[in-house]
Amino acid sequence: xxxxxxxxxxxxxxxxxxxxxxxxxxxxxxxxxxxxxxxxxxxxxxxxxxxxxxxxxxxxxxxxxxxxxxxxxxxxxxxxxxxxxxxxxxxxxxxxxxxxxxxxxxxxxxxxxxxxxxxxxxxxxxxxxxxxxxxxxxxxxxxxxxxxxxxxxxxxxxxxxxxxxxxxxxxxxxxxxxxxxxxxxxxxxxxxxxxxxxxxxxxxxxxxxxxxxxxxxxxxxxxxxxxxxxxxxxxxxxxxxxxxxxxxxxxxxxxxxxxxxxxxxxxxxxxxxxxxxxxxxxxxxxxxxxxxxxxxxxxxxxxxxxxxxxxxxxxxxxxxxxxxxxxxxxxxxxxxxxxxxxxxxxxx
Numbered sequence: 001x002x003x004x005x006x007x008x009x010x011x012x013x014x015x016x017x018x019x020x021x022x023x024x025x026x027x028x029x030x031x032x033x034x035x036x037x038x039x040x041x042x043x044x045x046x047x048x049x050x051x052x053x054x055x056x057x058x059x060x061x062x063x064x065x066x067x068x069x070x071x072x073x074x075x076x077x078x079x080x081x082x083x084x085x086x087x088x089x090x091x092x093x094x095x096x097x098x099x100x101x102x103x104x105x106x107x108x109x110x111x112x113x114x115x116x117x118x119x120x121x122x123x124x125x126x127x128x129x130x131x132x133x134x135x136x137x138x139x140x141x142x143x144x145x146x147x148x149x150x151x152x153x154x155x156x157x158x159x160x161x162x163x164x165x166x167x168x169x170x171x172x173x174x175x176x177x178x179x180x181x182x183x184x185x186x187x188x189x190x191x192x193x194x195x196x197x198x199x200x201x202x203x204x205x206x207x208x209x210x211x212x213x214x215x216x217x218x219x220x221x222x223x224x225x226x227x228x229x230x231x232x233x234x235x236x237x238x239x240x241x242x243x244x245x246x247x248x249x250x251x252x253x254x255x256x257x258x259x260x261x262x263x264x265x266x267x268x269x270x271x272x273x274x275x276x277x278x279x280x281x282x283x284x285x286x287x288x289x290x291x292x293x294x295x296x297x298x299x300x301x302x303x304x305x306x307x308x309x310x311x312x313x314x315x316x317x318x319x320x321x322x323x324x325x326x327x328x329x330x331x332x333x334x335x336x337x338x339x340x341x342x343x344x345x346x347x348x
Contacts, residue, residue: 002123014116023154026050035072035112035113037063057300075174076171077140078287080104080208081323081324085104118130130146131148144167145165148160156347162341164339166334166335169334172339173331191228192269194225196264200243201245240292242290243287262281265281285316288312291308291309294306
């Protein structure tokens, strides 16, 4: 096992460890126990040197106090649930209202991305972290055990493998929540994005899905053909993005021997660094967030100040509020079943 090192200490005295993964091609990814966070990732450039491609912070206190799920595994239910409640097998469950005081987001105020995990195993190119939560945690039914395996595959692919089991019927929707920036610019608005989706799930003014599925055709959300993220509406105002797409899943690859299949979800690249990242996933949807509201009061890695649109999130997951929207794929997990997700961020 690779030897983890201490990153920092929580207020309760628990030490948070981290480990750095390396590929033979020269890519590196640093993963820590707080939130199962990818704290840093660098990839080699064809011109020489390397480029940091994710946003990260310097101290554990900054993550606890200021991180917007930066690099974390969000759950038990990523994204938003209307009214913070859902009905399962005839029983209603109430979750923390940590979004606008009226809805639940990312599993509540103490979700999976805002608590310590435990490193179980680590080697040169992978690390396995685990988390156990009791029944009733954040209002969710059933105790749950979750594992996250990060693998740095050649030459510069970050594979995120997530599994979970429970002892009572519950719901689950996990996602990896890194903020990517492929060239170190102050914002990602000149990155080029393509999303492999024909439809999206519109939301109300509080970013809660209406339950509809609409075509992206003719809308600012039409990324079927590659274009820059910087988009203006008919009034000349910049469009902000925090939207869920239903993936087409027409380009599929097997992951032997798991029996799982990943589909191409999105591609983003920088004309400045000439880096390109493809996202492949088992999940039915993809949340694209441009971090328009980001304005951290603390400096990030290398002293960089992260302002609006400093990074972009491409979060494979199930549709927001799907426990209350039966037209979307189920997120129910029952005893004896295993939740499994694989997502790959392939950088070249």
